[in-house]
Amino acid sequence: MxxxxxxxxxxxxxxxxxxxxxxxxxxxxxxxxxxxxxxxxxxxxxxxxxxxxxxxxxxxxxxxxxxxxxxxxxxxxxxxxxxxxxxxxxxxxxxxxxxxxxxxxxxxxxxxxxxxxxxxxxxxxxxxxxxxxxxxFDPVAYLSGYKDWDRRSVFHALNQKAVARQALKQIGKSYENANLIVAHMGGGISVGAHKLGRVVDVNNGLDGDGTYSPNRTGSVSAISLVDYIYDQAPKKSEVVKLITHEGGLKSYLGTDDLKTIEKEIDQGDEYSRLIFDGMVYQIAKEIGKQATVLMGQVDLIVLTGGMARSGRLVKALTQRVDWIAPVTVIPGQMxxxxxxxxxxxxxxxxxxxxxxxxxxxxxxxxxxx
Structure with a gap:
């Protein structure tokens, strides 16, 4: 060859x-x-x-x-x-x-x-x-609740599929013959349901769907967003920036640096702990949602992305979701x-x-x- x-x-x-x-x-x-x-x-x-x-x-x-x-x-x-x-x-x-x-x-x-x-x-x-x-996506996954606003599949496809293949290889399964959930946790967070070689559902972390992340809002109340736009009259670019760069940990704590936040937690900052725990809580909910997409038939959960290097985050998240399936950690990205x-x-x-x-x-x- x-x-x-x-x-x-x-x-x-x-x-x-x-x-x-x-x-x-x-x-x-x-x-x-x-x-x-x-x-x-x-x-x-x-x-x-x-x-x-x-x-x-x-x-x-x-x-x-x-x-x-x-x-x-x-x-x-x-x-x-x-x-x-x-x-x-x-x-x-x-x-x-x-x-x-x-x-x-x-x-x-x-x-x-x-x-x-x-x-x-x-x-x-x-x-x-x-x-x-x-x-x-499966056809049902496009539905959003309003006929002109279909959900979009935009996510960390490259890394999600790569780590899925690697993790399954370690347990002797092929990507095309397994079901798994992959949570890519970086500046944005996407959690995908991989079914027999296809990502049949995933949250769109770019557009403000799913969990909040270091600097993205994730899903927020639609009425709250409407009120903000009418009250503040911002430009469209300002709203997009708020959703994609000024939300999440940065909004609550003034920084999107996870190491800094973990140091504050270690020093006894209870508010930082709450906001950190909230992000873990929301990631776990996304994993749980994708488990229902796969009807509970989940071979593996893979945690990846830069935040998967955090022992505190991985431990807290694993405690919430390892009842669904075994958890594998592949930090960083491939x-x-x-x-x-x-x-x-x-x-x-x-x-x-x-x-x-x-x-x-x-x-x-x-x-x-």
Whole structure:
């Protein structure tokens, strides 16, 4: 079996993560962090493309890698049309959707755009894997309570699916033949019900659904939000910022740094303890909700994301949910490895790459029935 080399590109709002893999072996990696001043003069996200490309070229030169040695370029999938999970060949329609921001603006949009740039330049395939818009919902999961406001599947799909596969491998089960619940706990929190290889339901932590997190509100009273908008008359962008960046722990405690909050708890701050316990309580409720989606047939619960490094949080959460199923902890995230593995499965002909337009249209047509 051939060993294929991939260049993995994962843009964040203030950083670009880069890694080179050969088969499953990591050869080099770097997280390039940008100062606010580095990005301040760019009018919009797409203007950052050349700047970030230069960062990647510098990385390749620093580590003495030739672009010609790369077999495939893999970018983090951004906000695009809803599609099922899998590895997708980057095409012109995907690039157009991401460039125009038709389905939202996020730094991850640049992942596919930059991977496509290098793929075109060096005549190599370019892929995205399990973007945040992965949609594998059961029909009933779309219903929200108002006919024009369908629930959206937007979550940490890449890491959720990767840790699910890893955790199940440890107990001798395959992802396609097991049921599990994965709680990704970072700046945002998503808790997904994985049923026989599909994420059939998950809260949309980006839009304000589910538990509060370090800096997101989660679900709040709709009437309270309406009152706030009418009383304060804020701009739309201000409301979005409140929901996605100013809520949760930050709203209650003035900081979204979990380590700082845990120190305050250790020093006897009972209010900090209450707010911390409230977040644990809400995460546990989300896990319980997804257990009902799986009708109690749960092989495993996986806790992942940056907050899974907190022993206090993991212990408190496990005490609330381990009656549902055994709990496995995979802290941090496997995004770079997952992007590589998705590309490797295609390069090694284990899977066929999916077509973005075809899969998006089939999903949309299926929902309209």
């Amino acid at each position: 051939m060993n294929y080399r991939t260049l993995v590109i994962n843009p964040g709002s203030t950083s670009t993560k880069i890694a080179i893999f050969e088969d499953t072996h990591l050869l080099a990696q770097q997280e390039i962090n940008y100062l606010p001043a580095d990005l301040a003069h760019f009018v919009d996200l797409m203007d950052q493309k050349d700047f970030r490309i230069k960062s990647i070229v510098d990385f390749m030169n620093k580590h003495d890698f030739d672009f010609q040695s790369i077999d495939a370029f893999v970018g983090r999938g951004g906000l695009m049309r809803a599609i099922p999970g899998g590895t997708y060949t980057i095409d012109t329609q995907m690039i157009s959707d991401l460039t125009k921001g038709l389905f939202g603006i996020h730094a991850a949009n640049l992942g596919a755009i930059i991977a496509d740039y290098f793929g075109e330049m060096y005549q190599r395939p370019a892929f995205v894997v399990d973007p945040v818009v992965v949609d594998e 995004e770079m490895q997952a992007l590589n593995l998705g590309a490797q499965r295609v390069l090694q002909q284990i899977e066929q790459p999916k077509n973005y337009v075809k899969e998006a249209e089939e999903l949309a047509n299926g929902r309209s029935i």
